[in-house]
Amino acid sequence: MSAEVAARRSSVFWVALFLIGMFGTGIGARVAGLSGVWTMIVMLPPMLLLIPMIRSVERSSAAQGCASPALQRYNRRALTWSFAYVAMLFLAITVNDRLHPQGPLLWAIAILPALPILYMVWSFHRYLVEETDEYLKMRNIGNALVGMGVVLAVATVWGFLESFGVVPHAPGWLVVPLWGFGLGAAQIWRMVRGA
Amino acid sequence: MRNRLKVLRAxxxxxxxxxxxxxxxxxxxxxxxxxxxxxxxxxLAFRIADLFGMPIEEIFQRD
Structure with missing residues (x-):
């Protein structure tokens, strides 16, 4: 087995473990009827799987010859915003549950989990500015456009279905995981096609 | 566009x-x-041409 195949299998393993850990724990917490704060606490261990996952993806990228310093910096920033997001969400839910704030404090608490996501948007912009490898840049812009297409398509269709009372309301923050899903799907599609 | 990169590299x-x-x-x-x-x-095409010491059109050709 070549080093490239071994690295790719390792990254698939860690990505699968992370997704199973996150979804499995999330579903388990819901079934057990845990409160918001306890859900956040039990979600932390599977969240830590992000670290070996990102490292294995980096090793796989290096073995496939598509690693770049800009991409490494982007991955480090992704770790930062991911953990910051969990911390901010934990803080916001805890303060909201215990203090039941009103007025400006409620606004501040509600906006807190959005800040790491804004940092994510900025970090993707930084990646595009810092990436000197034009082929990798073109590929990643293409992947991001697929993500954006998925967001526009799903949000538009869902929005009209919601307006006509066919489906329940969906929170606006779902656009971020939806974008990530589209981007990831485009990456996997390229990997499968060898493009 | 065709190119002779593989041959030149080999x-x-x-x-x-x-x-x-x-x-x-x-x-x-x-x-x-x-x-x-x-x-x-x-x-990048100019960088490739400079590296091989050849004009671009000797490395890249139209289909």
Whole structure:
């Protein structure tokens, strides 16, 4: 087995473990009827799987010859915003549950989990500015456009279905995981096609 | 667009990784250019031409 195949299998393993850990724990917490704060606490261990996952993806990228310093910096920033997001969400839910704030404090608490996501948007912009490898840049812009297409398509269709009372309301923050899903799907599609 | 990158690289006994390091790009970029999946920008095409000491049109040709 070549080093490239071994690295790719390792990254698939860690990505699968992370997704199973996150979804499995999330579903388990819901079934057990845990409160918001306890859900956040039990979600932390599977969240830590992000670290070996990102490292294995980096090793796989290096073995496939598509690693770049800009991409490494982007991955480090992704770790930062991911953990910051969990911390901010934990803080916001805890303060909201215990203090039941009103007025400006409620606004501040509600906006807190959005800040790491804004940092994510900025970090993707930084990646595009810092990436000197034009082929990798073109590929990643293409992947991001697929993500954006998925967001526009799903949000538009869902929005009209919601307006006509066919489906329940969906929170606006779902656009971020939806974008990530589209981007990831485009990456996997390229990997499968060898493009 | 066709190119002679693979032949020129083989003549010098360079791997894709060797060429990628000389051009300061990823190995995937070299592979994509060689296999015709990606046409390089003019600045990168000039860098390739400079590296091989040849005019661009001797490396890249129209289909």
């Amino acid at each position: 003549e010098r006994d360079w791997s894709q990784q060797d060429l990628a390091e000389r051009l300061e790009v990823s190995r995937q970029s070299v592979n994509a250019i060689e296999t015709g999946k990606y046409d390089p920008s003019l600045p």
